[in-house]
Amino acid sequence: MVLSRRFLGPVFAAIAAATLSSTAMAEPIPKTRLVSCGDESCLLITGQRENMKSLVSVNGHPVAVEGRRAWQARLPLNAVRAWAEPYSRSVAVTVVQPDGITESNSEASLPIGLMGHVPNLATLIVTAR
Numbered sequence: 001m002v003l004s005r006r007f008l009g010p011v012f013a014a015i016a017a018a019t020l021s022s023t024a025m026a027e028p029i030p031k032t033r034l035v036s037c038g039d040e041s042c043l044l045i046t047g048q049r050e051n052m053k054s055l056v057s058v059n060g061h062p063v064a065v066e067g068r069r070a071w072q073a074r075l076p077l078n079a080v081r082a083w084a085e086p087y088s089r090s091v092a093v094t095v096v097q098p099d100g101i102t103e104s105n106s107e108a109s110l111p112i113g114l115m116g117h118v119p120n121l122a123t124l125i126v127t128a129r
Helices: 007-022 077-083
Strands: 031-037 040-048 056-057 061-063 070-076 092-095 103-107
Touching: 031 070, 040 061, 040 077, 040 092, 040 103, 056 070, 056 077
Parallel strands: none
Antiparallel strands: 031 040, 040 070, 056 061, 056 092, 092 103
């Protein structure tokens, strides 16, 4: 079966459009970093939500957030360690709309070594901000 160029052009255009639209619709993944909060360290988690009234939970625990659609939550490391398994490399971040529909459910990577020893660390790059 031989396909003409006239047929292949629209086919490739449709495939490209479907790929781009699915990529554009992907939810941004929450990000984490260590920050100081008073005398202790906290994990700052930042993310996006469609509705400013949507609720955010980390590993199944509701957390207070600041912000509207772009939100952030500061969690004491004691709480993060209590809610996560030893040696975890990520936490589950769930955003639920006020009507109970799950808006997003994603894994946020934890800073290296936060939950325990990393035995096979090949390289660690530290930068000043």
